[in-house]
Amino acid sequence: MRSEFDLINHIKANYTLNVIGDDCAILPKDTQSDQLFTVDLLIENIDFRLEWTTPEFLGHKALAVSLSDIAAMGGSPKYALLSLGVPDNLWKTSFLDRFYEGWHRLATEFEVELVGGDISRSPSGLTIDSFVVGEAARGQAIRRSSAQAGDKMFVTGPLGGAALGLSLLEKGERFKQLDGCPGQAAILRQLKPRPQVAFGKLLLNNALASSAIDISDGLSSDLAHICEASGVGAHLDAAAIPIAEGASLEMALHGGEDFELLFTVPADRAAEAEASGAIEIGHITGDAGKVTISGAAGIEELKPMGFQHF
Amino acid sequence: MRSEFDLINHIKANYTLNVIGDDCAILPKDTQSDQLFTVDLLIENIDFRLEWTTPEFLGHKALAVSLSDIAAMGGSPKYALLSLGVPDNLWKTSFLDRFYEGWHRLATEFEVELVGGDISRSPSGLTIDSFVVGEAARGQAIRRSSAQAGDKMFVTGPLGGAALGLSLLEKGERFKQLDGCPGQAAILRQLKPRPQVAFGKLLLNNALASSAIDISDGLSSDLAHICEASGVGAHLDAAAIPIAEGASLEMALHGGEDFELLFTVPADRAAEAEASGAIEIGHITGDAGKVTISGAAGIEELKPMGFQHF
Numbered sequence: 160m161r162s163e164f165d166l167i168n169h170i171k172a173n174y175t176l177n178v179i180g181d182d183c184a185i186l187p188k189d190t191q192s193d194q195l196f197t198v199d200l201l202i203e204n205i206d207f208r209l210e211w212t213t214p215e216f217l218g219h220k221a222l223a224v225s226l227s228d229i230a231a232m233g234g235s236p237k238y239a240l241l242s243l244g245v246p247d248n249l250w251k252t253s254f255l256d257r258f259y260e261g262w263h264r265l266a267t268e269f270e271v272e273l274v275g276g277d278i279s280r281s282p283s284g285l286t287i288d289s290f291v292v293g294e295a296a297r298g299q300a301i302r303r304s305s306a307q308a309g310d311k312m313f314v315t316g317p318l319g320g321a322a323l324g325l326s327l328l329e330k331g332e333r334f335k336q337l338d339g340c341p342g343q344a345a346i347l348r349q350l351k352p353r354p355q356v357a358f359g360k361l362l363l364n365n366a367l368a369s370s371a372i373d374i375s376d377g378l379s380s381d382l383a384h385i386c387e388a389s390g391v392g393a394h395l396d397a398a399a400i401p402i403a404e405g406a407s408l409e410m411a412l413h414g415g416e417d418f419e420l421l422f423t424v425p426a427d428r429a430a431e432a433e434a435s436g437a438i439e440i441g442h443i444t445g446d447a448g449k450v451t452i453s454g455a456a457g458i459e460e461l462k463p464m465g466f467q468h469f
Numbered sequence: 470m471r472s473e474f475d476l477i478n479h480i481k482a483n484y485t486l487n488v489i490g491d492d493c494a495i496l497p498k499d500t501q502s503d504q505l506f507t508v509d510l511l512i513e514n515i516d517f518r519l520e521w522t523t524p525e526f527l528g529h530k531a532l533a534v535s536l537s538d539i540a541a542m543g544g545s546p547k548y549a550l551l552s553l554g555v556p557d558n559l560w561k562t563s564f565l566d567r568f569y570e571g572w573h574r575l576a577t578e579f580e581v582e583l584v585g586g587d588i589s590r591s592p593s594g595l596t597i598d599s600f601v602v603g604e605a606a607r608g609q610a611i612r613r614s615s616a617q618a619g620d621k622m623f624v625t626g627p628l629g630g631a632a633l634g635l636s637l638l639e640k641g642e643r644f645k646q647l648d649g650c651p652g653q654a655a656i657l658r659q660l661k662p663r664p665q666v667a668f669g670k671l672l673l674n675n676a677l678a679s680s681a682i683d684i685s686d687g688l689s690s691d692l693a694h695i696c697e698a699s700g701v702g703a704h705l706d707a708a709a710i711p712i713a714e715g716a717s718l719e720m721a722l723h724g725g726e727d728f729e730l731l732f733t734v735p736a737d738r739a740a741e742a743e744a745s746g747a748i749e750i751g752h753i754t755g756d757a758g759k760v761t762i763s764g765a766a767g768i769e770e771l772k773p774m775g776f777q778h779f
Contacts, residue, residue, distance in 0.1 A: 189499035
């Protein structure tokens, strides 16, 4: 079966498309600004399960994943369009009202305006497609492709929480309330992720990051994307990787959907990145395409191995 | 069951959203231009049937419906993003290649650039979401809301062909080739509609239309949208409505998906509209919300009655 990446590469090869490859497409808006376009498709029982979440959380997450793409490039989200394919049984309930409640609350927080959308009946499951348009200062959007050997590598927060939450949901646990236990916090991280929009803007405004990506597929996979796009390698210090409470190093390395940012900065600016609250986890090397990790067992090669969402 | 219009109105009422209501959202781009955003969701067995069409036709139609929204406002399409939820059985075939072939051919014709998208597995049917960004001269996009009593009303071509095509597909006919018979032409109109982008641009460039909409829901429904948005009524001359070969007046009045444009012009510019090749079919009245039609049986009220696509 071909993967999403195969398909995008196939389209690029066949149709001389060269703007795909970052979290968002970057297109000129006016003399001051570029526009960022991103779209995220969420399909029931592939990307989410209704019995694991609430309509409000799902509305939140549908927007959050797109805001995270804007955040990864340092942009400011502006407008959204939302398409929904809705099965008959959900029309008759308060589902749509509650879904929009969650969507709208996050949109209000980030000053995103819903300007359009489409809705259709669906003969089977719920389908959600979220488009977000953002802006960034002209030529300043942070790319994946400009990491350089010697750059230091940072993440904005602990990893593995969303993967732990997923594993708990699979075992039958559900979100009730934040009770101080890591399990409930992890499930909430999985169901209601925080997009790092403010941090992305800080990186752009200070021209601090040489590259960035949001951790949606998992650290090992998303780091591989940066290495491939930049033609570099990377070395991770396992002991430095911040791990969400209750999660394992494995979850932190390969679990997706934490939606923290992974970014690189020139070595002489590492102190600034640290002062911003980010955590240094390694550095970029000149060994193109190779990612290594140093841990208890010495230095090993790390292959990208994103968790399947199910 | 609530309809798409109910939901949009509900969202507008609850979230003080006021840019929805035209074929596209209109947002400022720079000092010269506005941007037009539109999205169209197509769901298998609701909006199309794979056994009735070809992958190439479906790729064409997925883009054509969005280009038609841009055309209705006089805009020039620029960029597209495409989301696909693809069932396992289609991954293994040439379906995606052929779908993109049809999509890309139409995109090339209208100089639309694919800048992004998303793809996911789908546990059941195929889902397609098409997002198109267009441009129009600042403040010049043609709205639904500015028709005035006394304006003359025009369509760009014959109506009812797509509805005839749909009825033939339902009876088991399939497209083979254009053979001079109206049935095959009608099926092609249903499966591979032509967006009236050039005509829309002509209307905008000459500041000719006081309002416009594309006929996607059906003449009676789309005229009702103009009347509601503009606070006017309308009168149709049944004998003047151009009917596709083989179709009925009923199909021309209520059949959707012809994707011709319906537009109004001030009475003193009707000759220009006619010279452009459009067909005059009635006029706008001051009787808000009321649409009448004169035919063999005298003058009757015409209620919006769009065909269900299935």
